[in-house]
Amino acid sequence: MTTLKLLISESQIQECVERLAQQVQNDYQDEPLLVVGALNGSFVFLADLIRHLHLPIQVDFIRLSSYDEATDSSGTIHLHHGVRTPVNGKNVLVVEDIVDTGLTAQFIRRYFDDEGAATVRICSLLDKPIRRVTSVTVDYVGFEVPDEFLVGYGLDFNQQYRELRALYSLDGITQDS
Numbered sequence: 001m002t003t004l005k006l007l008i009s010e011s012q013i014q015e016c017v018e019r020l021a022q023q024v025q026n027d028y029q030d031e032p033l034l035v036v037g038a039l040n041g042s043f044v045f046l047a048d049l050i051r052h053l054h055l056p057i058q059v060d061f062i063r064l065s066s067y068d069e070a071t072d073s074s075g076t077i078h079l080h081h082g083v084r085t086p087v088n089g090k091n092v093l094v095v096e097d098i099v100d101t102g103l104t105a106q107f108i109r110r111y112f113d114d115e116g117a118a119t120v121r122i123c124s125l126l127d128k129p130i131r132r133v134t135s136v137t138v139d140y141v142g143f144e145v146p147d148e149f150l151v152g153y154g155l156d157f158n159q160q161y162r163e164l165r166a167l168y169s170l171d172g173i174t175q176d177s
Helices: 010-028 043-050 103-114
Strands: 003-008 033-039 055-068 074-080 090-100 120-126 140-144 167-169
Touching: 010 043, 010 090, 010 120, 010 140, 033 043, 033 103, 033 140, 043 055, 055 103, 074 103, 090 103, 090 140
Parallel strands: 033 055, 033 090, 090 120, 120 140
Antiparallel strands: 003 167, 055 074
16 A cells, blocks of 8 residues: 655745755856756646746756656666757756656756757756766755655656645655566
8 A cells, every 4th residue: 555655845845946946046147048847747846946037038848758667767768859949059957856866867968968058957856866876967956855756746656646735755665666
């Protein structure tokens, strides 16, 4: 049986989003910024984050996968949908829900470097460094989280729980289930 255990409250998330937006704002000042959400998990975080940015932005999305039907990363990154916005010469902020192995973040950084982005920075609500298998820089991190399967605030398990306003660990589910 699976049960939800509160890990990070809605108010903690909102405080964190405001802090991250301020960091991004400080770094980019009034420079135009292309904000790219890594679908599907980042869309809730991205929507909240951009509402706190007071600089010229464009928004686009990229869809990748590294997970098979189970809950463990397959280790292979698949690009299903790239951005439609030209990125050559632009500052790109990639918004991720969670960085664990680092493979997806590394792939995304290379993708935008290859597309000619002026700068590429990664903003992740969650960081799970204990799962890291490659070195990757996450420029803006909301919370460092334990090695538990998390749901809520855009993160899902079998397409469920994305709508939850807080983050929960899903007891009874492991990363390798």
